[in-house]
Amino acid sequence: MNKFRLTLYVTGHTPRSEKGIRNLQRICAEELQGTYEMTVIDVLEQPQLAEDQKILATPTLVKELPPPLRRVIGDLSDTEKVLLGLDIAALGGANERKGK
Amino acid sequence: MSLHPKKVQEDPSFDKGAVLRLFAAMPDGMIVLDAMGIVLYANDSAHRMFGGRRLLGKNLGLPIMAGESHADIEVIDSAGRVGCAELRAATFDWLGQPATVASLRDITERRALERQLALAGQVFENAREGIIVTRPDGVIVSVNRSFTTITGYSLEEALGNTPRLLKSGEHDRAFFERMWESIAGQGFWHGEIVNRRKDGSLYPELLSISRIQDGDGQVAHLVGIFSDLTQHKTDQAALEEARLQLQQSEKLLEEIERRYTVANSPVLSVVGGMYGSAPLSRSAAGVFDELVHRYGRTLELAVENLAFKVDNPVSDQLRELADDLGYLQAGARDVAELHAQTLTRNTKGIPAAKAKAMIEEGRFLVLELMGDLLSFYRKNYSRVPAAAHPERDSTTKALHSRAKKGST
Known part of the structure; x- marks a missing residue:
């Protein structure tokens, strides 16, 4: 199975950025069952990459x-x-939820 | 107005161009996205928010938000500057294909203001000074935590009251008249005032009152910032007492010096006449050594008192030492030598901080010892006739045995 490669772009170490990262970690852990590669990029630290x-x-x-x-x-x-x-069909959690 | 909403809706001439002009004129950024998040349309406000960046055909991303509400996002303009925007979105049909319309409201200034307000709130609540905010008529509208700590009144108790709640009765009418004249004339007052806590106790405070004006120049609030001076006053009093004690000790020291150096001094005529000016360290070297040893221990105890907040009987030991020095007819020079030798011996090979503490504490100790010695002479001098003065040698022997006893 192909790995999901996900990149999250955030701005600075703000509560909103932290919340975004936590949400993504949760989604990856619960729905993608270890088949993911997750990267977080702070656009303030790597502006060129964001550009x-x-x-x-x-x-x-x-x-x-x-x-x-x-x-x-x-x-x-x-x-x-x-x-x-x-456009991701979840591997686990979402289907389980639907089945309930 | 010629436009009537009902008529406009029914008017067949209300075409797509008119809708786009309406979009273009909107103060919020309006962006239409296709099903993948590619920008199909963006109005002028949206372009401004992105710093004039070309948006058409760019992949902004599909807006998602929890529930039906909005999401706060950061928008990055062409120069890399970051602004804040409130994002709302709805799906609709755009020229026959499913699309999303996203509205972006620029909240950069609002967020900056909120951050400033939050900071001001933090400063207000965490300031060590007590802060009172009143309406122009004096009714309290806000107080901070330190106000409660200092006065004992909670926010709820203070609200709706006036600062007269703290009135001590210590100031006359003229005092307050001058205060209000200054506030009315200069916009502020600064000074010391005595107020009363909730428990009835009085306390001095340093108070600054300032007028806060609204945008129209009208007085909107008065702000009082005060610090409790109780501790400061106590410290000042303790400092003054220490200064007086030092002054007194210095005077005593001078007096001892004078009595031992002025040729026609009655003490010198007795003591100096009998024993000349040979220093104790030479005339009674053995005993002097014992005294250095004893004084050294007392000095150690004094430093311990300071470091560990214990209560070694330093003053008692100094008095005993002074008595023995008195019996030996010691002078200020002997005390100075005793002090110097002791410091040299006791500070050898010890950490610098301890040596410094010992030297500093030693200054007070030597003054106290001088004072005790003077008291000894004052007490005993008149009762000791010149002829009956004990020989230094015999006294030396007696003390020698006493010192040995003390050191065991």
Whole structure:
């Protein structure tokens, strides 16, 4: 199975950034069952990287792999909306939830 | 106005161009995104928020938010500057394809203001000074934690009251008239005032009252910032007492010096006449050594008192030492030599901090010893006739045995 490669772009060490990171960690742990590679990039620390990737706003979560490439911006606390936005069919948790 | 909403909605000439012009004129950023988050349309306000960056065809990302509410995001403009925006989104049909319209409200200034307010709030609550905010009529609208700590009144007790709550009765009417004249004329007053705590006790405080004006120049609030001077006053009193004690000791020291150096001094006529000016360290070297040993131990105890807040009987030991020095007819020079030799011996090979403490504490100790010695002479001098003065040698022997006894 292909690994999911997810990159989260945040701005600084703010409570909002921390919350975004926590949400992503939770989604990865609960829904992607270890088949993921997660990177967090602070656009203040690596502005060129953000510029190269044409990041216009934060928090932006990018699913680079598997295709198709998808981006979402905003509040990552609703797991199902995040998975839907990234075009990811969850491997575990979401299906279990649906089955309940 | 010629436009009537109902008429406009029904008017077939209300075309797409009009809708786009409406979008363009909106103060909020409006962005239309396709199903993948690619920008299909952005109005002028959106372009301004992104610093004039070209947005069409760029992948902003699909907006998501918890529930139906909004999400706060940071927008990055073309120069890399970061602003704050409130993001709202809705899905709709755009020219026959599913799309999302995202509105972005610039909240950069609001966030900065909120941060400033939060900081001001933190400063207000955590200031060590007590702070009272009143309306122009004097009614208290806010107090901070330190106000409660200092006065004993809680926020709830203070609210709705006036600062007269703290009135001590220690100041006359003229005092307050001058205060209010200064506030009315100069916009502030600064000075010391005695107030009364909730428990009835009085306390001195250093108070600054300032007028706060609103945008129209009208007095909106008065702010009083005060610090409790109780501890400061106590410290000042203790300092003054220590200064007086030092002054007194120095005077005693001078008096001893004078009595031993002025040729026609009655003490010198007795003591100096009998024993000349040979220093004790030479005339009674053995006993002097014992005295150095004893004085050294007393000095150690004094430093211990200071370091460990214990209560070794330093003053008692100094008095005994002074008595023995008195019996030996010791002078200020002997005391100075005793002190110097002891310091040299006791500070050898010890940590610098301890040596420093010993030298500093030694200054007080030697003054106290001088004072005790003078008291000894004052007490005993008149009762000791010149002819009956004990020989230094015999006294030396007696003390020698006493010193040995003390050291065991």
